[in-house]
Amino acid sequence: MAEKIGFVGLGAMGEPMARNLLKAGFGLVVHDIDARKVQALSEAGAEVAHAPEAIARQCAHSICMVETTAQAESVIRGFAAGAAPGHIVICMSTVDVTALRALGEELSAKGIMLLDAPVSGGTKGAAAGTLSVICGGPEKAFAACEGMFRAMGANVFHMGDLGAGLAMKLINNMLLQIQVVAIAEGMVLGAKAGLDPQRVIDVLRVSTGRSEALERSGPRMVARDFSPSGTTDISYKDQELQTALAKALGVPMMLANVSQQFYQMARTAGYGKEDGSSVVKVIEDLAGVRLGAKKA
Numbered sequence: 001m002a003e004k005i006g007f008v009g010l011g012a013m014g015e016p017m018a019r020n021l022l023k024a025g026f027g028l029v030v031h032d033i034d035a036r037k038v039q040a041l042s043e044a045g046a047e048v049a050h051a052p053e054a055i056a057r058q059c060a061h062s063i064c065m066v067e068t069t070a071q072a073e074s075v076i077r078g079f080a081a082g083a084a085p086g087h088i089v090i091c092m093s094t095v096d097v098t099a100l101r102a103l104g105e106e107l108s109a110k111g112i113m114l115l116d117a118p119v120s121g122g123t124k125g126a127a128a129g130t131l132s133v134i135c136g137g138p139e140k141a142f143a144a145c146e147g148m149f150r151a152m153g154a155n156v157f158h159m160g161d162l163g164a165g166l167a168m169k170l171i172n173n174m175l176l177q178i179q180v181v182a183i184a185e186g187m188v189l190g191a192k193a194g195l196d197p198q199r200v201i202d203v204l205r206v207s208t209g210r211s212e213a214l215e216r217s218g219p220r221m222v223a224r225d226f227s228p229s230g231t232t233d234i235s236y237k238d239q240e241l242q243t244a245l246a247k248a249l250g251v252p253m254m255l256a257n258v259s260q261q262f263y264q265m266a267r268t269a270g271y272g273k274e275d276g277s278s279v280v281k282v283i284e285d286l287a288g289v290r291l292g293a294k295k296a
Contacts, residue, residue, distance in 0.1 A: 004029060005148060006055035007046075008075050009065035009093070010037040012228070013119070016126040017065065017092075017152045019044060023129075024151035029055050052078030061088045061145060068237065069095040076103050076114070085111030088141045092133075094118045094170070094238055097163040097245055104137070104162045113141040116162060118169035119153060122216075122229040130154040134172075136164030170242045174256050177235050177276065179213035181259040184280035187221055188287050197222045197291045217277040222291055226274035233272040236263045 004027035028046040049055045056079040104114040115137035125131045131153035190200040239260040246253040271278040
């Protein structure tokens with residue numbers, strides 16, 4: 001039996017990631033504010049703890065996979081309260097880089113190592129175990145955790161010091177979010193010009209406009225399938241982190257800032273819990289057209 005791992009945050013991403021750790025033979029101790037999610041993992045073989053502090057007392061490594069920076073700070077400080085020197089805390093949430101580095105200093109003073117290891121690949125990648133895991137932090141801690149990262153992801157990267165993984169994840173998300181808005185604009189322009197939206201996608205797939213973002217978002221826009229792989233609210237949260245990092249480093253982010261306004265408009269229109277591709281509805285409303293099959 002492999003070593004025991006703690007896991008807090010059994011949401012749309014965390015739950016399948018935790019299941020893949022169980023499948024790989026790792027002992028798992030879980031906690032979540034949703035008792036139903038905890039029960040489901042317990043039935044799959046995980047142990048249950050009532051708080052992050054209790055998890056850290058039982059495990060050598062503890063994973064945080066929550067949504068916001070404030071939540072991550074609370075969970076990680078909880079781990080630190082129960083952890084012994086040598087414990088490794090892994091933040092797999094997408095959070096503020098500066099805040100995480102400050103936490104790293106707090107934990108280091110207690111002899112606890114902190115890694116950032118955000119992931120890319122969405123809920124499908126989480127379920128399939130094919131995520132990209134993008135790490136930053138001490139090489140010793142990364143080496144100790146690489147095996148469990150490979151139980152959750154097909155691509156594992158160590159980018160450098162603490163915060164480097166998060167910086168890389170934010171860049172990746174920035175590019176995706178800008179592209180989704182551009183795809184939505186292109187699809188709506190095509191509809192307004194009388195083009196069949198599915199034929200637009202067919203052409204783009206074999207032309208220079210093709211992209212992973214198109215494959216993820218284009219068919220959703222046409223099918224009106226806005227069930228969340230990643231919500232508009234989370235996209236907006238990530239954009240806040242991107243622009244904050246850019247401001248701190250003095251880097252202009254014109255496209256990122258403009259695209260963020262579309263996500264904010266989508267949230268204001270009530271699409272915050274829908275997939276990020278729902279930004280197309282904002283552009284449809286502005287253009288006075290809806291995507292749909294071209295009539296004969």
